[in-house]
Amino acid sequence: MRPRHLSRRALLAGGAAALTACSATGPPQPSVRASDSPETTLLKELIAEKERTIALYSSLISGGAQKLVPFRDRHQAHVNELRKYVTVASAPPVTATPTSSPKPSLSRLRDLERKAAALRIRQLDRVSPGVAQLLASIGACEAAHALALPRSL
Numbered sequence: 001m002r003p004r005h006l007s008r009r010a011l012l013a014g015g016a017a018a019l020t021a022c023s024a025t026g027p028p029q030p031s032v033r034a035s036d037s038p039e040t041t042l043l044k045e046l047i048a049e050k051e052r053t054i055a056l057y058s059s060l061i062s063g064g065a066q067k068l069v070p071f072r073d074r075h076q077a078h079v080n081e082l083r084k085y086v087t088v089a090s091a092p093p094v095t096a097t098p099t100s101s102p103k104p105s106l107s108r109l110r111d112l113e114r115k116a117a118a119l120r121i122r123q124l125d126r127v128s129p130g131v132a133q134l135l136a137s138i139g140a141c142e143a144a145h146a147l148a149l150p151r152s153l
Helices: 008-022 038-062 066-082 106-126 129-148
Strands: none
Touching: 038 066, 038 106, 038 129, 066 129, 106 129
């Protein structure tokens, strides 16, 4: 049996069809945005948590507690570093505490810092090594804050 050869006409028609397919705009775009990875979701939640913490510190600072500025600034540095790992939609910065939450106080900040540091340990196994190192550093800073916050202003 002789191998069958394609005619010139069949080759040209196939080439035209291939060119038409290649010149299309590409595969259709998904109508729903892909969901974030678990690590990205965790980082976005952590950024939001840090912004709430910054708002609590800012509330006390605006009331005259200037001793807390370095603590707030370290939290802002954490947010800046976390944002390098994830794209967060632009949102206005959190500037005030919700009216339903208790009044900011040093004891509330100390408790918040202590709980945050404990939470970081439980988050380490769900992230990549680089992010785990960052979370561990943030947790260490939060633990130090819990101890270093002044007892009174």
